Amino acid sequence: MSGWRKYTGLIVTLLIVLLLTFWPLITGKDITRETIFTILLSVALASSLNILLGYTGYVSFGHVVFFGLGGYVGFYLLSVQGWSLWIAMLAGGAASAILAFLLGKAILRLRGGYFALATIGVNEAMRAFINNFEPFGGPVGMTLNFQVYRDYGGPAQALWLSFYMLAALTIIVVIISYSVRMSKFGLGLLAIREDEDAAEVMGVIAPNVKTWAYVLSAIIPGILGVIFFFKNGNIEPAPAFRLHFSIEMIVMVMLGGQGTVLGPVLGGMGYQSLRGYLLTSPLFKNIQLAVAGALLLIIVLFVPAGVVGWLRQRFPALRRVLQ
Amino acid sequence: MILQVEGVGKQFGGLQALSDVTFDLPEGQILGLIGPNGAGKTTLFNCINGVYSPTTGRVVFRGEEVTGSKTYAMAHRGLARTHQIVRPLNELSVRENVTVGACFGREGHGLHKANEIADEIMAFVGLAERADQLAGSLNVGQKKRLEMARALAARPYLLLLDEVLAGLNPSEIAHMVSIVRRIRDERGITIIMIEHVMHAVMNVSDRIFVLDYGKQIAEGTPEEVANNPKVIEAYLGDPELAERLMSE
Ligand SMILES: Nc1ncnc2c1ncn2[C@@H]1O[C@H](COP(=O)(O)OP(=O)(O)OP(=O)(O)O)[C@@H](O)[C@H]1O
Ligand SMILES: [Mg+2]
Numbered sequence: 001m002s003g004w005r006k007y008t009g010l011i012v013t014l015l016i017v018l019l020l021t022f023w024p025l026i027t028g029k030d031i032t033r034e035t036i037f038t039i040l041l042s043v044a045l046a047s048s049l050n051i052l053l054g055y056t057g058y059v060s061f062g063h064v065v066f067f068g069l070g071g072y073v074g075f076y077l078l079s080v081q082g083w084s085l086w087i088a089m090l091a092g093g094a095a096s097a098i099l100a101f102l103l104g105k106a107i108l109r110l111r112g113g114y115f116a117l118a119t120i121g122v123n124e125a126m127r128a129f130i131n132n133f134e135p136f137g138g139p140v141g142m143t144l145n146f147q148v149y150r151d152y153g154g155p156a157q158a159l160w161l162s163f164y165m166l167a168a169l170t171i172i173v174v175i176i177s178y179s180v181r182m183s184k185f186g187l188g189l190l191a192i193r194e195d196e197d198a199a200e201v202m203g204v205i206a207p208n209v210k211t212w213a214y215v216l217s218a219i220i221p222g223i224l225g226v227i228f229f230f231k232n233g234n235i236e237p238a239p240a241f242r243l244h245f246s247i248e249m250i251v252m253v254m255l256g257g258q259g260t261v262l263g264p265v266l267g268g269m270g271y272q273s274l275r276g277y278l279l280t281s282p283l284f285k286n287i288q289l290a291v292a293g294a295l296l297l298i299i300v301l302f303v304p305a306g307v308v309g310w311l312r313q314r315f316p317a318l319r320r321v322l323q
Numbered sequence: 324m325i326l327q328v329e330g331v332g333k334q335f336g337g338l339q340a341l342s343d344v345t346f347d348l349p350e351g352q353i354l355g356l357i358g359p360n361g362a363g364k365t366t367l368f369n370c371i372n373g374v375y376s377p378t379t380g381r382v383v384f385r386g387e388e389v390t391g392s393k394t395y396a397m398a399h400r401g402l403a404r405t406h407q408i409v410r411p412l413n414e415l416s417v418r419e420n421v422t423v424g425a426c427f428g429r430e431g432h433g434l435h436k437a438n439e440i441a442d443e444i445m446a447f448v449g450l451a452e453r454a455d456q457l458a459g460s461l462n463v464g465q466k467k468r469l470e471m472a473r474a475l476a477a478r479p480y481l482l483l484l485d486e487v488l489a490g491l492n493p494s495e496i497a498h499m500v501s502i503v504r505r506i507r508d509e510r511g512i513t514i515i516m517i518e519h520v521m522h523a524v525m526n527v528s529d530r531i532f533v534l535d536y537g538k539q540i541a542e543g544t545p546e547e548v549a550n551n552p553k554v555i556e557a558y559l560g561d562p563e564l565a566e567r568l569m570s571e
Contacts, residue, residue: 184426188423197374197410203395203428
């Protein structure tokens with residue numbers, strides 16, 4: 001394979017993201033932009049989580065902790081310290097990366113269900129801590145002074161700015177996800193997923209490799225948290241560390257196909273479309289989380305490889321296109 | 324000496340799986356490790372490559388003490404092994420499995436070079452036509468060869484083979500034995516092989532080491548060991564095996 005054909009899998013995935021991005025630009029409608037914002041956020045979070053869940057095989061039930069912590073750190077710098085959005089984003093990503101690094105050293109030694117449980121514990125502990133942390137506003141959280149939006153062209157313009165930033169980050173995540181998948185580092189992750197002890201016997205330094213995968217999967221959610229709460233205008237512990245958001249991320253990754261580049265993108269889109277429908281349907285409005293749980297169960301039982309994985313098994317000819 | 328094992332013992336709770344095992348292995352030899360089931364052969368491998376830390380004794384590899392090192396550290400030093408119960412990376416292709424060995428083993432190659440090594444090794448062990456198949460879909464014999472290929476791709480100095488002949492049919496055994504011999508002859512890799520298939524191990528080994536209930540009961544050339552009364556006694560529970568030993 002030569003030239004661009006080698007990158008077909010990446011190009012297909014990027015085209016989908018670009019299509020989503022340009023849709024609200026074409027229609028020019030705020031409502032379309034808001035819908036796509038939610039979808040892109042899911043796609044970016046799911047793709048980040050996939051690096052840990054899909055490539056490395058570690059189930060993080062509390063991945064939202066990075067979104068929340070990054071959001072809080074960035075929001076604090078923006079609203080209290082008056083720093084610029086760009087620096088706040090960097091700081092949010094850095095805070096999440098540092099937390100992931102420290103956690104990696106502490107809890108990535110746990111295998112399987114124990115690790116998953118520990119991640120839930122970390123998220124809950126962080127929520128409790130922030131709840132009592134006065135500089136971050138404790139249980140009340142923080143609210144952004146409207147003046148801040150002026151630096152970004154006013155509130156309306158700030159919404160578009162947030163959207164563009166999100167789209168750019170989503171593209172970056174997809175490129176990171178693809179690069180990891182195709183790299184020696186990624187091969188080490190896959191080996192760990194398949195059999196961690198055997199991987200170590202072959203020379204993979206699992207403790208380090210896993211930690212870097214964890215850090216990599218945490219940075220972008222941290223930055224996304226800053227954008228999300230900047231756009232939102234306020235931040236509180238409950239929405240920042242919402243455990244069921246974590247579970248939804250897992251559903252998205254599993255639905256699309258864990259361990260593939262395209263899977264989390266399709267999973268994020270599919271899940272959010274479904275959720276959008278459930279929210280508007282009076283019958284399902286109150287049980288959307290139950291539906292998410294049932295969906296997860298069905299996937300795990302019947303199509304553990306997800307949509308993309310299933311297609312790849314079923315139609316080997318598609319493997320180059322669907323990566 | 325590429326490997327020195329000095330008084331190595333390993334205890335699991337109340338069970339003394341290995342006691343006071345001592346031997347030296349010169350470079351370029353094939354050492355056969357035999358003994359009845361549960362004698363502690365696999366445990367000895369685990370103590371050498373770092374899966375377990377020995378309770379007593381020392382392991383010296385290429386002049387440096389490595390007792391209790393991590394398995395990946397041993398891999399980087401140039402030790403590779405196969406597993407008695409095969410451990411393929413099921414959802415990865417055969418080529419990817421072998422590439423892992425080349426990427427993370429002693430030479431730590433980048434992906435490109437590692438792929439070339441994988442191609443060469445797969446051809447060597449006879450897995451070339453399976454390269455793009457998922458490892459999980461191989462049959463037992465092929466999985467054994469995959470274990471071997473992954474270990475070889477690391478370009479080790481010392482290779483530990485744990486029952487690579489078990490479960491193979493006679494023609495597969497002959498093929499595997501010739502591969503083992505070629506690994507030493509053509510690549511200069513020192514080998515310790517655990518084996519229950521007596522004619523094969525007696526045939527291919529320069530020296531044989533016998534374990535029974537965790538203790539070394541004999542060591543010497545295949546002829547010496549086959550005629551050693553202690554060895555025959557250890558195998559008396561299996562008269563057929565004793566007979567086969569004697570007939571070598
Ligand atoms: N992790 C462990 N925990 C407890 N006991 C163990 C462990 N590993 C091995 N043993 C015990 O140590 C003894 C030696 O086992 P080992 O696997 O080394 O035997 P072996 O010589 O390789 O046997 P085989 O020929 O059946 O493979 C056995 O009694 C086994 O049950
Ligand atoms: Mg054994």
